[in-house]
Amino acid sequence: MTKHQHLLIIRLSAMGDVAMTVPVIEALLQQNPDIKVTVVSKAFFCQLFHHLPNVKTVEVDTKKKHKGVVGLWRLAQTLHQLKPTHVADFHNVLRSKIVCGFLKILGHDYVKIDKGRKAKKRLTRTQNKVFLKLKSTHCRYADVLEKLGFYIDFNAFYLNHQLPIDQQVKEELAVDFSEKLIGIAPFAAHEPKQYPLALMQEVIESLQNKNYQILLFGGGKNEVIKLKELENKFSGCTSVAGKFSFVQELQIISNLDLMISMDSGNGHLAAMFGVRVVTIWGATHPYAGFSPFNQKRIQQILPDLERYPLLPTSVYGNKMIEGYENVMSSIDPKEIIETAEEELI
Numbered sequence: 001m002t003k004h005q006h007l008l009i010i011r012l013s014a015m016g017d018v019a020m021t022v023p024v025i026e027a028l029l030q031q032n033p034d035i036k037v038t039v040v041s042k043a044f045f046c047q048l049f050h051h052l053p054n055v056k057t058v059e060v061d062t063k064k065k066h067k068g069v070v071g072l073w074r075l076a077q078t079l080h081q082l083k084p085t086h087v088a089d090f091h092n093v094l095r096s097k098i099v100c101g102f103l104k105i106l107g108h109d110y111v112k113i114d115k116g117r118k119a120k121k122r123l124t125r126t127q128n129k130v131f132l133k134l135k136s137t138h139c140r141y142a143d144v145l146e147k148l149g150f151y152i153d154f155n156a157f158y159l160n161h162q163l164p165i166d167q168q169v170k171e172e173l174a175v176d177f178s179e180k181l182i183g184i185a186p187f188a189a190h191e192p193k194q195y196p197l198a199l200m201q202e203v204i205e206s207l208q209n210k211n212y213q214i215l216l217f218g219g220g221k222n223e224v225i226k227l228k229e230l231e232n233k234f235s236g237c238t239s240v241a242g243k244f245s246f247v248q249e250l251q252i253i254s255n256l257d258l259m260i261s262m263d264s265g266n267g268h269l270a271a272m273f274g275v276r277v278v279t280i281w282g283a284t285h286p287y288a289g290f291s292p293f294n295q296k297r298i299q300q301i302l303p304d305l306e307r308y309p310l311l312p313t314s315v316y317g318n319k320m321i322e323g324y325e326n327v328m329s330s331i332d333p334k335e336i337i338e339t340a341e342e343e344l345i
Helices: 014-032 043-049 067-082 096-106 119-125 137-147 167-173 197-209 221-233 246-254 266-273 333-344
Strands: 006-010 034-041 056-059 084-091 181-185 211-217 238-241 258-262 276-280
Touching: 006 014, 006 096, 006 238, 014 034, 014 043, 014 137, 014 266, 034 043, 043 056, 043 246, 056 067, 067 096, 084 096, 084 137, 167 246, 181 197, 181 266, 197 211, 197 333, 211 221, 221 238, 246 266, 246 333, 258 333, 266 276, 276 333
Parallel strands: 006 034, 006 084, 034 056, 181 211, 181 258, 211 238, 258 276
Antiparallel strands: none
């Protein structure tokens, strides 16, 4: 690869999906070190790339500066001035299609991601379900890059980052980072893929009784309150929620030994630093392609599929069907505990 190659990657939103681009981009840079990469995303998500020295970002403001078709034209003109040689649409939604269309008018060809929407519908429908493992989102991103001429070999890629932690964070947390540290993110955006909190308390109690240090992650006022209650209930448990900036939370996550999460963004945030992740699945399923990067099957905790044969019922976990209200309760806390301990050996 020559030094003048400049890759523009457009991935505007969705925390988990943006986080999933990070290891793909890092693999690309490890194996193609002369490429210049610019990621186009919302300001909050641009923070996910700050630890990558060879990646620049362009912040998108769809509320004001880049609102509507006129705003997207303004964004395309800004991106055109960067003189990209390659453009990748990792999002493939209306906004990104419009931006890429404008870039094409300005002389830049692009390749967009194939999200496999039809296959995902077949996987999640309740009648005539086609229960097959689909291509991972990481591989779908890599396919876009390959069409642009950049080959990635995930098997030849090593990911392990521990970001330096601000002194103020260390003092506030008051935990020993030399000991085994487990992050737990017990919440999800949608109820059908959230493990019952009462059962998660059994997991927390067992792990902290075995002298693992537990850090709790979440966001939003209600989650902060609930996590504070858990912190007060268990001596070896500390809530991170609502105490630090997002960048500081990423510092903490990067230093974990293990993350336990739902099928949610926190799992992807941990995986992008090379932290091992145990995921708990409810209405969704790893076959849809959204497992954290480099996660093995043994790290994926699934409900009783014989008892609930219509799973998965949706890609994002936002669809509840009758009789499937207690899907998550079919997962024994002991399975989560044993899997976590196995990963920590």
